[in-house]
Structures are given as C-alpha cells and as structure tokens.
Amino acid sequence: MGTNGILKTRLKNGLTVLIKETHNAPVATFWVWYRVGSRNEIPGITGASHWVEHMQFKGTPTYPASALDKLISREGGAWNAFTFIDWTAYFEVMPADKIELGIDLEADRMANSAFDPEEVDSERTVIISERSGSENSPAWLLYEEMLGAAFRVHPYRTEVVGELIDLQTMTRDDLYNHYRRYYAPGNAVAVLVGDVDAGQALKDIEERFGEISGGEAIPEVVRPEPPQYGERRVTVNREGQTAYIMVAYRGYEIKHPDFFALAVADSILAGATSFNFMSTAETSNHTSRLYKALVETELAAGMSGGLTATIDPYLYTISATVRDGRTCREVEDAIHAETDRMAQGDISEQEFAKARKQAKALFAYDSESVSSQGFWLGFAETLVGDYEWFDTFLDKLMAVTLDDVKRVSADVFQSNKRIVGWYVPTGNGTQQGGE
Numbered sequence: 001m002g003t004n005g006i007l008k009t010r011l012k013n014g015l016t017v018l019i020k021e022t023h024n025a026p027v028a029t030f031w032v033w034y035r036v037g038s039r040n041e042i043p044g045i046t047g048a049s050h051w052v053e054h055m056q057f058k059g060t061p062t063y064p065a066s067a068l069d070k071l072i073s074r075e076g077g078a079w080n081a082f083t084f085i086d087w088t089a090y091f092e093v094m095p096a097d098k099i100e101l102g103i104d105l106e107a108d109r110m111a112n113s114a115f116d117p118e119e120v121d122s123e124r125t126v127i128i129s130e131r132s133g134s135e136n137s138p139a140w141l142l143y144e145e146m147l148g149a150a151f152r153v154h155p156y157r158t159e160v161v162g163e164l165i166d167l168q169t170m171t172r173d174d175l176y177n178h179y180r181r182y183y184a185p186g187n188a189v190a191v192l193v194g195d196v197d198a199g200q201a202l203k204d205i206e207e208r209f210g211e212i213s214g215g216e217a218i219p220e221v222v223r224p225e226p227p228q229y230g231e232r233r234v235t236v237n238r239e240g241q242t243a244y245i246m247v248a249y250r251g252y253e254i255k256h257p258d259f260f261a262l263a264v265a266d267s268i269l270a271g272a273t274s275f276n277f278m279s280t281a282e283t284s285n286h287t288s289r290l291y292k293a294l295v296e297t298e299l300a301a302g303m304s305g306g307l308t309a310t311i312d313p314y315l316y317t318i319s320a321t322v323r324d325g326r327t328c329r330e331v332e333d334a335i336h337a338e339t340d341r342m343a344q345g346d347i348s349e350q351e352f353a354k355a356r357k358q359a360k361a362l363f364a365y366d367s368e369s370v371s372s373q374g375f376w377l378g379f380a381e382t383l384v385g386d387y388e389w390f391d392t393f394l395d396k397l398m399a400v401t402l403d404d405v406k407r408v409s410a411d412v413f414q415s416n417k418r419i420v421g422w423y424v425p426t427g428n429g430t431q432q433g434g435e
Contacts, residue, residue, distance in 0.1 A: 004391050006377070007198045011206060013214035014186030018377050018387055019201050020193045022370060028099040028194025029374040031091040032106045033382040036182035038085045038160045039221055039311065045170060047162015048178040050083040051127055055175060056090065057081075058119045060112040063105060065119075075101060082277050083160055086311045087382050089277075093371050096195035100204055106190070107208035110183050120172045128168070131161045138236070138244050139319060142423040145234040146246055150315055150419045154225040184215020191378040194370050225313070232419045240425035242301075243322035245331050247339070248419045249412050251316040254309045254383050260396045261404040262316065262412060263307055267355035268405070269342060270305020270318060276366040278375045287354070289338045294320050299331050311383055315419070316412060328422040329435050342409040352402045363393055 007019040037049050059065035072079050077094035079102070090109075092102030134140045144159050151157035161167075190209065192201050228250065252259045266273055271285025285291050285304065294300035300320040308314045318339075322331050366372055367390075380389040 006387060006391075007202065008387065009202060011185065011210055013210065013212060014184070015209050015212075015214075016189045016381060017202065017205055018189065018191045018381060019196070019198045019205075020191075020373060020377065021196060021198050022193060022373070023195050025370070026096045026195050027093065027370050028096040028102075028192065028196050029091055029093045029371045030099055030102040030106065031089055031189075031191040031374045031378045032110065033087055033089045033189040033191070033378040034182055035087060035187050035218065035382055036178075037083060037087050038158055038162070039155050040182065040218075041155060041158065041162070043163075044166060045162075045174050045178060046158045046166045047127065047160070048166075048170065048175055049088055049182075050160050050162065051123065051167075051170070051175055052179045052183075053081050053083045053088050053090075054123050054127065055115055055119065055179070056109050056113055058114065058116065058123070060108050060114055062108050062112065068105070071101060071105075077102070079105075084277075085156060085160060085314075087379075089375075089378060089382075091371065091374060099192070099194065099196065103192075103204055103208055107212065110185070110188070110209070111212045113179060113183075115172055115176045115179065117172050120175060124167065124170075127161065128164065131164060131167060134159075134161060138238065138240055138242065138423045138425070139246075141238065142234075142236050142244055142246055142421045143317075145236055146248055146315075146317070146419055146421045149232045149234050149421075150228075150248060151225055154223045154312060155221065156225075156310075156312065156314060181216070182218065185209060185212050186214040187218050189378050189381045191374050191381070193374045193377065221312075228417050230416050234419070234421045236421070236423045237426050238423070240423075242324070243328050243425060244319065244423040245322060245328050245335070246317060246319050246419075246421040247332065247335050248315040248317040248421075249339075249414070250417050251307060251310075251314050251412070253311060253313045254389075256313075258404065258408045258411075259309075261400045261408040263359055263397065264352065264356050264400050265342060265405050265409050265412070266305055266307045266316065267359045268347060268351055269338060270303070272355070272359040272362045273305070273307045274362055274366055275309045275379070276372055276375055278369070278372045279366045280369075281362055281365045287358075289341075290318065290320075290335065293334050293338050294331060297334070298323055299326050299334055309379075309383060327435055328424060332420060332422075336415070339413040340415075343413040345406040345410065347402065347406060347409070349402055352405060356397065356400060360394060360397055363397070
C-alpha cells in the first residue's frame with residue numbers, strides 16, 4: 001500500500017492501477033484515463049480524440065450500444081466521459097457490489113470498439129452540430145480566436161472539438177487508427193475508489209485488462225511555443241447585442257514549481273479555480289479584486305478567471321461580459337489596472353491569507369465524494385505521473401508565501417506577454433460596445 005492507503009500497481013502490459021478503499025458508503029467508482037487529447041492531434045485530424053470518445057459509447061460485439069445504458073442504469077449506476085486538451089477519461093459510479101460491470105465494460109471497449117462506418121458517419125453529424133452550437137456562443141468564438149493568437153506552434157492552438165474542415169474530411173480509418181494508437185494499457189491509468197477489497201479488486205482488474213496488448217510507445221509531443229515579444233490582439237465582429245472581453249497571460253504547466261503560487265494569485269484576482277471536472281462546489285468570486293473592479297462598478301455584468309492544469313504551459317484567462325452602455329475599452333482598462341497592481345506587488349498579507357484559505361476550502365470540498373477522489377487520483381497520475389500530487393495538494397498550497405505570489409504576479413502579468421480579445425457585436429448593422 002502507498003500513502004493514504006492507496007494501492008498502486010503496474011501490470012505487465014503497462015497499465016497503471018490505483019485502488020483506494022473507502023467504506024463510508026456502499027458505492028464505488030471506476031475510471032480509465034488515457035494520455036490523449038487535442039494536444040496529440042495534428043492538422044487533418046483535429047477533434048479526433050473527442051470523436052473517438054463519442055465512438056466509445058457505440059458498443060462492441062460483447063456490449064452492443066443499445067445494451068450499455070440499460071445495463072448501467074438497471075444496476076443504479078451512472079457513467080460518462082470527458083475529453084480535454086491533455087487527456088480523455090471514462091468513468092462509472094455504481095453500487096460497490098456491481099462495479100465489476102464497469103471494470104468489464106472499460107476493458108472491453110479499450111480493446112474491442114467496433115467503429116462501425118455507419119455509426120462514424122452519424123456521429124460526424126452530431127459533432128459538426130456540436131461545433132456549430134459552440135459557434136453560436138460569442139465567448140466560445142472569441143476564445144477560439146484567442147487560442148489561435150496565443151499558440152502559433154503548439155497544438156494547444158486548437159479547440160478540443162476540432163476544426164470544421166477536419167470534422168468534414170476525417171475518415172473511419174483516421175479515427176480507428178487514433179483509437180488503436182492511444183487506447184492501450186501502456187498509455188492508460190485505471191482508478192478504483194470505493195467500498196471494495198483492494199486485493200480482490202486488483203485480481204478482477206488484472207483478469208480483465210491483463211491480456212490486452214500493451215501497445216507501442218506513444219510519440220512525445222515536442223512543440224514548445226516560442227516566446228511572445230509583445231501584446232497580441234484579436235477582434236471578433238459577429239451578430240449579437242452583448243460585448244465580451246478576454247485577457248490572457250502565459251500560465252505555468254502543472255509541474256512548474258510556481259504553479260501553486262499562480263493558483264493563489266488567481267484566487268486573489270478572480271476567485272479560486274476548481275480543476276475538478278466533477279466539481280459540484282458553488283464557488284463565489286464576489287470577494288475577488290476583479291469582481292469588485294468590474295461587476296460592483298457596473299462595468300461588467302459578470303466576470304471569471306481561470307487557471308488550467310496542463311502538461312505544457314497554457315493560458316491564464318480573464319473573461320468579462322460588458323454591461324450594456326459600457327465599452328470594451330473601459331472594461332479592458334479596469335482589468336489591466338488590477339493585473340498591474342498584482343504585478344507591482346500591491347497585495348496585502350490579509351488578502352493573501354484569505355485567498356489561500358478559499359483555494360484550500362474549494363479543494364477540500366471537491367475531494368469529498370468517491371467520484372471526485374477517482375477523478376483527482378487519475379488526473380494527478382495522468383498529468384504529473386504521480387497520484388501523490390493530489391495527496392500533497394494542500395501541503396503545496398499552504399507552502400506558498402506572499403513573496404511567492406508577488407514574484408509570480410510580476411512574472412505572469414506583463415503587458416508584453418498578454419493576448420487581448422474583444423467580441424464587438426454588429427447589432428443592427430452598427431458595432432455595439434467597442435471603444
């Protein structure tokens with residue numbers, strides 16, 4: 001057993017297995033994480049990881065698509081999946097004595113997904129429609145432009161859903177080859193948390209996954225983004241009545257020694273960010289600097305800030321909805337005033353302590369449920385290569401000092417390293433909310 005009673009094993013075929021017994025309720029969750037996301041895609045197959053995730057719900061010879069939902073729901077369970085820029089994850093939450101079904105299902109679809117050509121084509125329509133729906137969101141459109149401006153070399157430049165041209169032209173073989181390359185035990189982490197016996201559960205997992213071929217070595221993604229030597233700006237003019245603004249700065253990767261100091265800076269500036277995709281926390285950013293500077297002054301109708309935990313350096317992004325009668329320029333100036341204050345070290349000890357406490361409380365809340373623990377363990381093992389990143393999260397957060405936050409703010413919030421985006425709606429033929 002490892003720390004916190006977690007059993008970590010690596011099967012002969014390369015599958016990393018984490019098992020945590022927790023007997024608070026007769027529930028268990030099973031996760032399989034794959035180290036593949038939009039980061040692993042090249043032009044021509046952007047969106048492949050997300051599309052493969054959809055295909056994983058289309059059944060295998062053993063479990064036809066029509067049977068899957070019924071099997072899970074009949075046992076009182078739930079299941080779902082996420083595709084993100086660095087990873088794809090699948091999970092089931094079941095009564096503990098039924099979790100073997102989840103283990104069986106995940107082992108089966110790791111090796112035996114059918115990718116029926118008709119199903120591929122019907123899902124093409126679904127995903128193109130999903131992308132079209134996203135394009136109806138001004139904030140999504142603006143963010144896509146921001147990514148394109150921020151990343152000229154690194155594959156983080158592309159949204160997870162992929163480019164429309166690739167969604168239209170990708171073939172069944174493109175998708176199946178992507179699946180076969182990345183959906184292998186050597187590129188996966190299996191996590192079981194719940195009211196189980198760890199020794200018996202490991203035998204069950206070995207029995208179902210042990211015979212699957214380990215797969216070939218996955219090629220490393222080495223496309224570092226060159227330095228940015230000046231502010232970059234994008235403007236989107238599309239229909240609508242509301243203006244939006246985004247300001248992004250170069251963030252740190254998850255393994256960076258100052259990642260947690262930036263997390264505390266984020267908590268001060270915009271309110272603590274949850275990295276947990278299972279989060280049910282009702283977070284409030286009303287005590288944050290940007291809420292006070294933008295929303296309480298009635299410059300913006302709403303704002304948010306976001307730190308993303310990623311394998312390579314990503315963006316720290318601030319978003320605001322411009323209030324009717326106000327302009328993008330006014331809101332942008334107010335955002336810069338706050339990031340400049342952070343960069344200049346204008347942060348009080350009291351403000352720092354409160355922000356760190358809020359980040360700590362959010363993490364504690366987000367780590368309570370069995371499914372959240374399954375998420376965190378897989379997330380840490382997949383992104384960092386060590387589940388103990390999750391176990392020591394609070395220690396690392398509480399080790400951050402005010403001087404760390406000041407130093408990191410000076411490094412990150414530099415005007416020549418930012419990307420600024422305006423969504424200026426055309427309204428009824430005239431641009432609203434610009435200057």
